[in-house]
Amino acid sequence: MPTPSPIRPYLLEMAGYTPGEQIAGVQIIKLNTNENPYPPAQSVVDAINNAARGLNLYPNATCIPLRKALAAYHGVQPENILVGNGSDEILRIIVHAFIGKGDTLGVVEPSYSLYPVLAQLFEGKTKFYALEGLERLPENVFNGPEPLFIIPNPTPPIGTLFTKAEIARLCRERAPRVVVVDEAYADFAQKDCISLLSEFSNLIITRTFSKSFSLAGLRVGYMIAHPDLINEFNKVKDSYNVNGLSQAAAGAAIAAYNEMRANAACIIATRDKTANTLQNMGYRVHESHGNFLFVVHPDAHKHYLALRERNILVRYFDLPSLRDGMRISMGTEEQMETVIAALKEII
Structure with a gap:
């Protein structure tokens, strides 16, 4: 036994x-x-070497220098940004905040297979919305009842890019329920939905330094959202969730965009x-x-x-x-x- x-x-x-x-x-x-x-750029490597001198100290708990750099880069305020140990941690923080036992997370299929795993981790369920022809959003996705819906844009593993109008419709018709747009690959599409943040308070955009910024080995990700949401998410994150080397490298990477x-x-x-x-x-x-x-x-x-x-x-x-x-x-x-x-x- x-x-x-x-x-x-x-x-x-x-x-x-x-x-x-x-x-x-x-x-x-x-x-x-x-x-x-x-x-990554040589300036990023130099920033890591310089930051290594401070390894005896805890990193900046709120990542404020990096948040200021990201805010300037995206045209938002530092209060709109939360930084995490890779976008996977950012996604986990979001799911933790919205999904509990018996709750349902909405996702498109196929997409990033971590999403349903995160829902399971908090005893939630997942509703899959199959993309038509692997590339088109089904009509029933726009008025789904889930408290949280995550859509990668572009979406792996296919690479489909949904239009800004489609994302806006998702936010509009699902409000006040929350829509997360995972923009891990946005720099390869050369299009994004950042401008929609000023219109929809139920929109969260997640980004990573692992893809276009060549920092997969350091694990830095972030979200951009309404300050009221960021305040709640700060209750969920670890105290020192982004190490000092990663913060320094990400800041230098933004400067060398x-x-x-x-x-x-x-x-x-x-x-x-x-x-x-x-x-x-x-x-x-x-x-x-x-x-x-x-x-x-x-x-x-x-x-x-x-x-x-x-x-x-x-x-x-x-x-x-x-x-x-x-x-x-x-x-x-x-x-x-x-x-x-x-x-x-x-x-």
Whole structure:
């Protein structure tokens, strides 16, 4: 007979979130977790080195220097911003505030698979709204009853970009219920919904430094929302949730935003070039506004495994709507040439 566990039963039943595969000790081309192939600006590295001298001290508990920099960057006030240990923590804070036992979180499907895991963590349920053709919002999503609805824009793993008008309609018709727009990949779409914040107090926008700013290894994310919401979320976050090195690096990255935009432009060009090449090879490629492509082929799983044998990691999702495709993060031009050459051999 198994030993009784003091862990709460609902946790024992959870599967949890599965991150992209990480392989150590092997020379690989890692294109499975939508990381930026380019390093951060040298000024970011310098800021980290300078901040290291203060490691004996706790970091700024409210991240006020970084919040001021972000506020200036986005044209909002520091009171509109809360910074976290990656946008995953930001999302967890939001879900914690709105979802409890028996409550329902609304999400589109497919999208970021962490969302329903967070709902489960707080004993909530998830209502999935299937995207029509993997790309279009269904009509019933606009008047859904859930207290919290999360939509990534652009949405992984497809890369669909919903219009600002669609997001505004979501906020308008779901009010006073809250809409979260996860803009992790917005810099690769070169469009965002920041301007809607002045119109809708029930809108929260989340961002990350992991993608366009090349800081995935430091874990910095943030939300932009009405100050009344931020005040409540501050009750949920940890006291010193963002370490000093991360705060310094993120502040320097914002100051060097032109370098980020140049890198993002390179990734966009690589994405569009790769999409055209793969289409000519017989793949069906969804239009993407992220730093990745979702490519469809009847033998997608075999191609995924064959790439892995060649030490090229891409992402395969064993879900009914996604089993005929794989998501390929954009690497450097040289890396993508290697991927294309490998796929030509595999086909």
